[in-house]
Amino acid sequence: MKVNLHPNTAPATDADRAAKIAEGGFGKYYTDNMVVAEWSLENGWSDAELKPYGPLTLDPATAVFHYGQEIFEGMKAYIQPDGSISLFRPQANAERFARSAARLALPEMPTDFFVKTIEELVKQDRAWVPGKVGESLYLRPFMIATEVGLGVRPSNKAMYLLIATPASAYFNAAKAVTVWISTEYVRAAPGGTGEAKCGGNYAASLVAQRQAAEQGCDQVVWLDANERRWIEEMGGMNLYFIKGSGKDATVVTPKLTGTLLPGITRDSILSVAADLGYKVEETMISIDDWRDGVASGEITEIFACGTAAVVSAVGAAKSAHGTWTTGDGNPGPITQQIRETLLGIQHGTIADTRGWNVKVC
Ligand code: PLP
Numbered sequence: 001m002k003v004n005l006h007p008n009t010a011p012a013t014d015a016d017r018a019a020k021i022a023e024g025g026f027g028k029y030y031t032d033n034m035v036v037a038e039w040s041l042e043n044g045w046s047d048a049e050l051k052p053y054g055p056l057t058l059d060p061a062t063a064v065f066h067y068g069q070e071i072f073e074g075m076k077a078y079i080q081p082d083g084s085i086s087l088f089r090p091q092a093n094a095e096r097f098a099r100s101a102a103r104l105a106l107p108e109m110p111t112d113f114f115v116k117t118i119e120e121l122v123k124q125d126r127a128w129v130p131g132k133v134g135e136s137l138y139l140r141p142f143m144i145a146t147e148v149g150l151g152v153r154p155s156n157k158a159m160y161l162l163i164a165t166p167a168s169a170y171f172n173a174a175k176a177v178t179v180w181i182s183t184e185y186v187r188a189a190p191g192g193t194g195e196a197k198c199g200g201n202y203a204a205s206l207v208a209q210r211q212a213a214e215q216g217c218d219q220v221v222w223l224d225a226n227e228r229r230w231i232e233e234m235g236g237m238n239l240y241f242i243k244g245s246g247k248d249a250t251v252v253t254p255k256l257t258g259t260l261l262p263g264i265t266r267d268s269i270l271s272v273a274a275d276l277g278y279k280v281e282e283t284m285i286s287i288d289d290w291r292d293g294v295a296s297g298e299i300t301e302i303f304a305c306g307t308a309a310v311v312s313a314v315g316a317a318k319s320a321h322g323t324w325t326t327g328d329g330n331p332g333p334i335t336q337q338i339r340e341t342l343l344g345i346q347h348g349t350i351a352d353t354r355g356w357n358v359k360v361c
């Protein structure tokens with residue numbers, strides 16, 4: 001399987017592109033090109049086509065519109081000090097995409113083919129990669145069920161698409177986010193799709209996100225479905241709790257139980273925090289541990305992490321059980337150190353000892 005190149009012959013002008021990149025934000029403007037590949041049960045995967053970014057034409061009875069058979073990924077391309085462009089752990093995204101596909105009864109895409117599509121789009125649209133640390137080109141690969149018909153069954157046709165958008169901060173790094181711990185809604189239950197990156201998980205989360213906003217909070221924190229007690233994750237990010245301070249601190253994250261999304265940033269931070277000399281722990285953390293740990297001062301910092309948001313401090317937490325604030329409500333020193341170390345590795349200013357960065361062009 002290869003990627004056939006038919007790029008946009010009328011790309012954005014330098015001035016237009018520069019203005020769009022300078023505007024910052026997340027997911028507002030898209031690059032000149034996209035990649036599309038099709039799959040059918042009879043013929044497997046087609047070659048991929050890199051072609052001008054543009055709308056799709058789909059029959060209204062296409063499966064994805066009715067039963068939500070869709071998966072996606074999120075990853076970033078980063079500018080390096082020598083002007084080259086690297087991807088961060090693309091193989092990990094390719095593997096998670098394959099696992100999500102298996103869970104959603106979609107076809108698994110060979111991981112090499114997946115990574116190849118990403119590399120070709122980044123090479124083609126490299127002028128869209130922003131030049132500052134903390135900025136990047138966000139890549140959004142996704143797959144939809146394209147069989148036409150209303151029968152509820154795994155689609156025998158699928159389409160893979162890849163789009164890209166210049167990204168700056170998802171949250172303001174200087175400010176801690178406030179969270180609403182939902183005891184009414186759950187994101188994922190055992191046996192469900194919590195471990196998969198599928199659109200349906202996000203659709204089901206929006207009413208709680210709206211509730212969070214009504215409570216004056218930025219994000220929702222999810223508890224487990226059975227006991228509504230164990231902390232799982234936050235919106236589109238995993239969570240970390242810091243116990244103690246200085247070199248004796250322990251960096252703790254909720255254990256992967258099958259209902260959390262196994263974040264690549266989460267996984268990377270387990271290594272980064274250990275390299276920085278902290279004890280790291282994956283364990284169950286309850287809402288009571290959070291409230292009591294903050295009250296006693298044992299929990300000194302909390303942050304959320306993910307591709308889009310990198311590392312963002314969590315300040316005040318609100319729930320049906322009360323409101324409490326970690327530390328002084330501002331980003332703490334270990335959060336900032338981990339954020340800067342991770343960004344440094346991604347941008348090539350701190351040694352990448354694990355071969356996480358993959359140079360594209
Ligand atoms: N949890 C959820 C629900 C997410 O959507 C994401 C974002 O991708 C994450 C966690 C963080 O995952 P990653 O670090 O791989 O981006």
Ligand code: COI
Nearest residue numbers: 074075236306307308309
């Ligand atoms: C990401 O961090 O890549 C995400 O997918 C989070 C959110 C934008 C859905």
